[in-house]
Amino acid sequence: MESNEVGKRIPTSFMMTRSYASGNRFPAGSHDCNNRMLLKVPELEAFEEELSVTASTLSEVAKLAGVSPATASRVLNGSTRTPAPEIAERVRQAADTLGYIANAQAQALAKSSTGLIGLIVHDIADPYFSAIAQGVQAAARQERRMVLLATTNGTPAEEKDAVVAFAARRAESIVIAGSRSTRSEDAHANTELAAELDRYCRNGGQVGVVGKPILGVAETDNYCTITVPNEQLARDLAQELAHTHKGPFVIVAGPEGLATSDERVVGFQRGLSDAGQPAADVVHVPFNRNGGFDAGIELAWRIKASDQSALEQRLCIFATNDVMAIGVAAALRDRGLRVPHDASLAGFDDIEWLRDFRPALSTVHLPLEEIGRLATLGSSNERKAGEEPGPLSPVTGKVMLRRSTETPHSARG
């Protein structure tokens, strides 16, 4: 195929000018200051189909409809001004013929509103986060926005990267879920995250945080926190458990410095103390199923070493989240111990898919999906007129005592 160098200087001959664009990739466009390429007529047929290779543009539609791009825009993409019905129909027709799909990027640039909302989670495969994601997604749909997803493994550095990426994409709001780390080795990354978030807010971005506010971010109107009363709930849980459980308590917690876990530990201890019980031992392990499993192995050892017939020696294990609790349960089972027969076990979160787990796990119910929804809505511009900027409708949880913490009727044997 003979193709001339592209250039506006080349005089248009009888050859047809054709839309070329960058190869045939989707987001088409070329940057020859003149993106028309010249092809010889004989070759034309072969490329007939490629003609449509470039997504059609508003002006193409306009041209086909015989109107100006302004008019086409007005009819196709809602505006205060509504062109005459007859014209509108023609435009719509043209758009249909061409299979026109507005370029959201261009619209975003022109209107400076992207309809994007960024979601940052530790791990989308974790049921805790996927439940929240569900809520975010639902809220986003309701507001006709799209969600951009980023997973970070819980490292502040990656969270920062995600914030930057979202900021670059001009997401209108960012929802960030997942416990903050207060560990010293994360301090630097945390500061950077805060700075980035802060800048994002100052630039008008809205952010919704699930859990603790991120340290160092100015609490502006665009900064909304969905506070989960972890401490209070853990305290409630401990108190309720202390009611029936007479033996020692052990807490299987996440790494020290993981805010959510820490809060739950503190609350639980406080609850014990309220009930006149001695403080619980705390084991720190990774904040996931395997962490729980490892802790469970340890504890199994301890349980076996104790006098298993003495009710006052029976252990009550509190894992700071459900997934860890499951790990603990698996480990105990693996070691031939039974819950609640040989030990009580409680978790936190009330992950939905655990409802069929047996023994049914005592835990603290958190309305995860609702939390996601609130964080999204809270970080939405919709929430402007006449609402307090503070933590909107605080999330409430509920202690759920189930089988896993029932005290066996008789002494164990």
Next chain:
Amino acid sequence: MESNEVGKRIPTSFMMTRSYASGNRFPAGSHDCNNRMLLKVPELEAFEEELSVTASTLSEVAKLAGVSPATASRVLNGSTRTPAPEIAERVRQAADTLGYIANAQAQALAKSSTGLIGLIVHDIADPYFSAIAQGVQAAARQERRMVLLATTNGTPAEEKDAVVAFAARRAESIVIAGSRSTRSEDAHANTELAAELDRYCRNGGQVGVVGKPILGVAETDNYCTITVPNEQLARDLAQELAHTHKGPFVIVAGPEGLATSDERVVGFQRGLSDAGQPAADVVHVPFNRNGGFDAGIELAWRIKASDQSALEQRLCIFATNDVMAIGVAAALRDRGLRVPHDASLAGFDDIEWLRDFRPALSTVHLPLEEIGRLATLGSSNERKAGEEPGPLSPVTGKVMLRRSTETPHSARG
């Protein structure tokens, strides 16, 4: 506050010209052909902070660095041309001072490449999908792209909407997971979905489908299917089960017309027939936990009505996915029946978080995360040079026989 009507006709007085943009929302910009607004000096201080309200632009950086935007672009956003080190440094410095973050929308428009990948799932809270999402996310990160998420509840109509939305955003590829529906009431929506997908492909978009190719989409190079050998695997499973199980089989399937489920049903039946067993009864329920539960209630009834001491009457239940199997298990337990004591139970997918479920569920392992990764990579332009365009590295599953299908040693009682 006194503010004049904006307009270029207003002569600049001693008043300061200030960047205003649309409110103080992030993706700033205004369309007064002149987006400078005039504020009286006294009011100025109050808005001092807002000055930075508009994210800074490349030209601002360029100006500050005393270079042209072209140069700034070249140093900041990688190009073949690298300006002199001294200049580059100055630009970087300026960018830093201004807290410049490139506007990805604008870049996308100019470069016509968005780095976006769209993911369509039925339900992100479903562990099956969240596992796939995990893989997609991982692959996306690897290719430095971002994922846009859409959930559809499995309805083709919403899937179509999602495709359109992604096309509008000029996502470079779309990964679509979740069973296709072949039900007649979905036929229309399916056609539309196919048409949309087809157009998307023709426009150069890449699509990766998990499971069955979508009917009616031309199989072009940009269309990649990650085929899951559902039928074969279900067949394998049936054969293995038939080895030890002597009683009747029942299949708890999703709605008729759900491709994935249908395939598994067909495969299972074939496996039974291979093994010389009569075909299984099929119960159709929703393709989720509750569907399984309902079916389980039914089956419990049937089990109880049968002679529970006769091994030849013992039921083996195959649920076409793990989540349904869990529902069945829950229902049986609810009715006082035990697995595998009173019936065998098998699922499909090998959802990760079921590993701690007891009795351990026999199932077919599918590398879900890998599937997500493959679908993403497969629909990536990276996969261009010298690779077959067909279904790349077919996914392989594996039958996992576990406790839930063990035949009790003695007759039941």
Next chain:
DNA sequence: TGTCTTATGGAAAGCGCTTACCAGATGGGA
């Protein structure tokens, strides 16, 4: 019939970038 207001379509600027092309500078070889 003439003037004024109100609708309506179009021209064009601009959103924030990238990049083809250009012009000026620099250096090497003849």
Next chain:
DNA sequence: TCCCATCTGGTAAGCGCTTTCCATAAGACA
């Protein structure tokens, strides 16, 4: 010393839209 190839930064066009402003047409009213 002159010419040419090479390098570098800048200029400006253009990505695909939206929206302001303008011109014109159409009524409204006196």
